[in-house]
Amino acid sequence: MKQKQASWFTGYVTVEIRGDAPEQFFQECSRQGIPVWDIKKTSSDICQGNVKLTDIKAIKQVIRNSNYKLTFAKRSGYPFIIRRFRRKKELLLALAMSVLLVLILSNIIWKVEIAGVPSDIEEKVNQQLEDYGIHPGAWTFTLDSPSDIQQQLIEDVPELLWAGIQQNGTTFYLEGVEKLLVEEEENLEPRNLVATKKGVIKYMYVSKGVPAVEVNDYVQPGDLLVSGNLNEEIESNEQEEEEDSQQTLVAAQGEITATTWYEVAVTVPFETDYETLTGNRETKYYLEFGSVRIPIWGFGDPEYELKAYETEKKPLKFFNWTLPISFVEETISEKVHTNMERTKDEAIAAGIQQAKNELALELGPEAEFISEKVLQETTESGKVKLNLYMTVEEDISTPQLISENQMSR
């Protein structure tokens, strides 16, 4: 049985033997060690049987020494199928082309579906997607990853609060959530504004409430800045309910900008090392099979002294299956290594900038730097240590609920 299964791959032939007692021919074959199988006697002088393709020569030898007549009735197995295919080159070509066509079509976007947003925004989103190259007929592997597109889209379409992008086969689904401008809450609870930091009041803009401090006053953290208690001027409040209670409370609103001070310590080395990209770059494209890369476009390495590599991989698809083949885009950028020695003045300037950046991160974008002063500088093992005194203008007010305030008192 074993020889029979393997014979399909090596090929086998059904031979027809004519003559007197044809079964004796097969008997002779098996005696010579030629395996034969599926022997059938179709009539008294005809016998059919299968032999391996590789045994044909031996069979012919046996025939020559006898007076049987041999004809080949049927050729079966893999080598014959291949041979038959090879004769039909057009068919083979068509088969290859159709596979290629499916492969190409599987990697093209056919549909972009946008859901969850009104039609005017949908139009806008569509336009934006078109700009990114996402439209029916685009190659999927030239696109950015869905999360990148999502982020980009939210940045470029300010009306969108959130966008979910999903690539399902050849369809791009985009689900958006529109940003609804929520009106500011009307009924705020009564509150005061208090200081969060010590500082000197610079500007005051109070839209609701009674100012408790004046410009150029020095305040400590927790000091009352704007009071929400309006016992004296009742008529200025619209929402107020006239009751017997003497206190009329509102939610104080306003902006209190004060000058504040910070002491910052920074250390700056004289010598710095850093790498920058020059902007020269080359892009190469590969097809990747497992760990083997076949270049498609961009041959030869650019002659940069230092290189930064960035690779992006996109798997190819066949219908809905991901193939083990990937389309790889590799960008090689030129890198420059800079070693800079700074003078003391430059180091101090860099230190001040660094301190500003650090402080700006802490205080938020609205803080404004007024002046800075070097309090102390020491040079020590190639580094400059600075103690800086920074003057900043920022909003120092924070709301505090009145009831809570009273309780705490």
Place this chain on the structure above:
Amino acid sequence: MLKRLNQRIRPWLIRYFALPSDVILELPRITIIGQLHVYIENHQGMEAYSDTELTLRTKQGFIRITGSDFVLKMMVSEEILLEGTIKEVSFIAG
């Protein structure tokens, strides 16, 4: 003389060493699976074959298998696998 001794020793070997009789006595071993298959080992050659009958030579005579739709599924020297509808297996003294 030696041949005769040989023939007397063999049954003795089978009895006392429990050796398989087909190996020692060079008898054919015939395995029949239902009516479907007959598997014959250790035969001495095919005498006649048609789609209703198969005759094999052995040391002691012939084995004749009759039935219908006979196909020799496999044939190597001293081994034959017959497929078909088996009706009868008979031993004919040579």
